[in-house]
Amino acid sequence: MSSKKNKEALLTPLGLNNPVTVQVLGICSALAVTAKLMPAIVMGISVTIITALSNVVISCLRKTIPLRIRIIVQLVVVAALVTIVSEVLKAFAYDISVQLSVYVGLIITNCILMGRLEAFAMQNEPWPSFLDGIGNGLGYAKILIIVAFFRELFGSGTLFGVNILNYDCVANAGYVNNGLMLMPPMALIIVACIIWWQRAHNKDLQQK
Amino acid sequence: MANKKFKCTVCGYIHEGAAAPEACPTCQAPASAFVELKAEKKLPTGSNAYTFAYAAAMVIVVAFLLSFVSSALRAKQDANVKLDTKKQILYSLNVTTADPDAYFSKNVKDMILKGDTIVEFKDDFATLYETEGKKGNFHVFVCNLDGQTKYVIPVYGAGLWGAIWGYVALNDDKNTVYGTYFSHASETPGLGAEIQSPAFQKRFEGKQVGDSLSAVKISVVKNGKVEDAKYEVDGISGGTITSTGVDAMLKSCLGNYTKFLSK
Structure with a gap:
């Protein structure tokens, strides 16, 4: 249950095989939800859960899925799962579902989900697929949180909506919040900086 | 062999x-x-017939599953939506209470416009005010807030990505804004979504809806461009389209009430 291969499936997406910085998946949603920390964390958790669940479902079905319509089957499974989860939340945890309503569309079309289903769940047993889903979801969440931390801190001067930099003494020292940080392009630049840092520290990732 | x-x-x-x-x-x-x-049994995943059968079965299973989940949870979801609507209306009145249902039935009356007066709304508590407006039911919530009468008017419109809506509470002069609540379906976090923040909603307090109320004059203008502080409210920088949406929403929805408000 916790063989070396399973451990790899769970842990490499956090570092050497990170879905955002190495596989370059899920960039679009990384732009959309990282202006604030809170939505970034919510999105990270939701993607983790949905990736793990859909990986398990597809992995169980993998031997029966007709090859020519496999992408459609994957999409239907993901969309059905997300819809069911959001309906259940709407009935039993209404406040959370209101917060998540923005993300439902973003989760269904998140390329991390499709990428992992196609690359991993179609070839592997349910348990490793589950771990792979959790690992990739957390790897994605990790990058979102780093990006959102910098964007919220330097863009709005807050963290989790709590004031950090908006004081008179800071303003008098000549510091102003950078509005560009709140714009989507800044997320790309921060992701690029993370990729740069990661490749500089890992010889394996450098192109020869 | x-x-x-x-x-x-x-x-x-x-x-x-x-x-x-x-x-x-x-x-x-x-x-x-x-x-x-033993040779592993392989399903004919490449054949046409199998593909069609699989797709058909999948569609039916998923359709049944989704409609089952949806109808099983419908009642509970509706109750949640009603409770949430009441919370939002009370929020525009700066009322936070542990039991919105009880507070609402005690202090708030659901009325609709009839000519230039209001009459009690007899149906079930409605939550979709856009549909209600199309039916000609323009709701006004009359609230007794510590002896004072406040009027809450639901507003709805479109932002940048999707629907936006809100509630505007007026003092008993039917002109001065007492409080507001705005919410949105999918505006950009940090930009347009800021219409949901108390900081933005507080900007409306004390503004006038109109002068003689031949027309609605209250408006949301570009951030930092307020000229007439009696009617104009600062918009959100970087959330221009959402701010414009709030402006249009106030004008069109409050516009339906001018007869009642000017009386």
């Missing part, structure tokens, strides 16, 4: 033939050490 496969359990050698060999050629194990390998 179909070729069967036999695997030696001692060394793993695989023999193809009608029966197991008498002795394993690599480790000399006897025939009894061989087990037959």
Whole structure:
């Protein structure tokens, strides 16, 4: 249950095989939800859960899925799962579902989900697929949180909506919040900086 | 003659033939050490008929699953939506209470416009005010707030990505804004979504809806461009389209009430 291969499936997406910085998946949603920390964390958790669940479902079905319509089957499974989860939340945890309503569309079309289903769940047993889903979801969440931390801190001067930099003494020292940080392009630049840092520290990732 | 496969359990050698060999050629194990390998049954995942059948079955299963979940949870979801709507209306009145339902039925009356007066709304508590407006039911919530009368008017419109809506609470002069609540379906976090922040909603307090109320004059202008502080509210920088949406929403929805408000 916790063989070396399973451990790899769970842990490499956090570092050497990170879905955002190495596989370059899920960039679009990384732009959309990282202006604030809170939505970034919510999105990270939701993607983790949905990736793990859909990986398990597809992995169980993998031997029966007709090859020519496999992408459609994957999409239907993901969309059905997300819809069911959001309906259940709407009935039993209404406040959370209101917060998540923005993300439902973003989760269904998140390329991390499709990428992992196609690359991993179609070839592997349910348990490793589950771990792979959790690992990739957390790897994605990790990058979102780093990006959102910098964007919220330097863009709005807050963290989790709590004031950090908006004081008179800071303003008098000549510091102003950078509005560009709140714009989507800044997320790309921060992701690029993370990729740069990661490749500089890992010889394996450098192109020869 | 179909070729069967036999695997030696001692060394793993695989023999193809009608029966197991008498002795394993690599480790000399006897025939009894061989087990037959059954060919894995493979589904015809490439065939057209299978593909069509699979797609049809999948659609039916998923459709049943979704409609089952949806209808099983409908009642609970509706109750949640109603409770949430009441919370939002109370929020525009700066009322936070542990039991919105009880507070609402005690202090708030659901009325609708009839000519230039209001009459009690007899149906079930409605939550979709856009549909209600199309039916000609323009709701006004009359609230008794510590002896003072406040009027809450639901507003709805479109932002940048999707629907936006809100509630505007007026003092009993039917002109001065007492409080507001705005919410949105999918505006950009940090930009347009800021209409949901208390900081933005507080900006409306004390503004006038209009002068003689021939027209609605309250408006949301570009951030930092307020000229007439009596009617104009600062928009959100970076959320221009959402701010414009709030402006248009106030004008069109409050516009339906001018007869009532000017009386």
